[in-house]
Amino acid sequence: MLIAGNWKMHTDVGSAVELAREIAGDIGNPAPVKVAVCPPAVNLSEVARAVNETALRIGAQNMFFEEHGAFTGEIAPTMLTAVGCRYVILGHSERRQYFGEMDETVNRKARKAVEHGLVPIVCVGEHLKEREAGHAVDVVTRQVRAALAGVIVARPDDLVVAYEPVWAIGTGRTASPDQAQEMHAHIRVLLRDQFGGAVGGAIEILYGGSMKPGNAAELLGQKDVDGGLIGGASLNADSFVSIVEAAKNAV
Ligand code: PEP
Numbered sequence: 001m002l003i004a005g006n007w008k009m010h011t012d013v014g015s016a017v018e019l020a021r022e023i024a025g026d027i028g029n030p031a032p033v034k035v036a037v038c039p040p041a042v043n044l045s046e047v048a049r050a051v052n053e054t055a056l057r058i059g060a061q062n063m064f065f066e067e068h069g070a071f072t073g074e075i076a077p078t079m080l081t082a083v084g085c086r087y088v089i090l091g092h093s094e095r096r097q098y099f100g101e102m103d104e105t106v107n108r109k110a111r112k113a114v115e116h117g118l119v120p121i122v123c124v125g126e127h128l129k130e131r132e133a134g135h136a137v138d139v140v141t142r143q144v145r146a147a148l149a150g151v152i153v154a155r156p157d158d159l160v161v162a163y164e165p166v167w168a169i170g171t172g173r174t175a176s177p178d179q180a181q182e183m184h185a186h187i188r189v190l191l192r193d194q195f196g197g198a199v200g201g202a203i204e205i206l207y208g209g210s211m212k213p214g215n216a217a218e219l220l221g222q223k224d225v226d227g228g229l230i231g232g233a234s235l236n237a238d239s240f241v242s243i244v245e246a247a248k249n250a251v
Pocket residue numbers: 006164168169170171172208209210211229230231232233
């Protein structure tokens with residue numbers, strides 16, 4: 001199980017450090033659950049330093065697929081590993097929607113992340129219209145195959161996939177536990193096909209989309225739901241930590 005908080009474009013350096021310290025203190029040693037937060041890029045090094053001695057892991061919200069060069073505004077994978085990042089969220093629907101992120105760029109980023117020892121949290125998920133038209137499985141299949149083409153993983157821990165139905169992100173509307181399980185089981189088949197049963201069967205598939213303390217236990221209790229990617233509820237230490245507690249109970 002992995003519970004990861006996506007802080008999006010929230011917090012300044014002071015509040016980010018404070019929130020991370022509070023979460024790190026409250027979770028103590030959450031094993032076997034892993035817990036990560038993904039602050040805005042400019043706060044990564046301060047947050048990483050503040051929780052260095054704790055079990056809280058750090059991730060970034062995006063990165064570029066080149067290692068250096070004239071790419072104004074971009075952040076290289078080595079810059080993330082240098083400040084202590086373990087994870088990087090890739091292909092979040094907000095990046096796809098507002099910044100033109102395409103399956104192909106998500107794929108280049110995912111390959112580069114793994115090459116540098118960063119664990120990509122690759123986000124996939126259908127829009128409401130696509131679900132209503134009965135195309136959710138096709139859309140997610142296309143996204144998973146495209147994002148992961150040529151990604152080489154030696155161990156299940158090298159990669160995380162997050163199923164985030166776009167209609168559930170920040171809307172207060174979640175996928176039902178059955179809807180989540182159905183799509184996660186499908187993603188599991190795709191991962192087994194690509195990486196073989198042992199690795200593909202153990203790669204964590206997170207659910208994301210309005211996961212909160214009140215619905216976490218049911219979602220995390222599904223067979224193929226191996227954790228959560230949490231947006232809004234990760235900005236409050238109590239809410240986030242109660243989702244971590246739900247994950248511990250679901251293991
Ligand atoms: C997200 O942004 O990845 C997310 C799941 O957001 P929220 O929990 O706010 O729906």
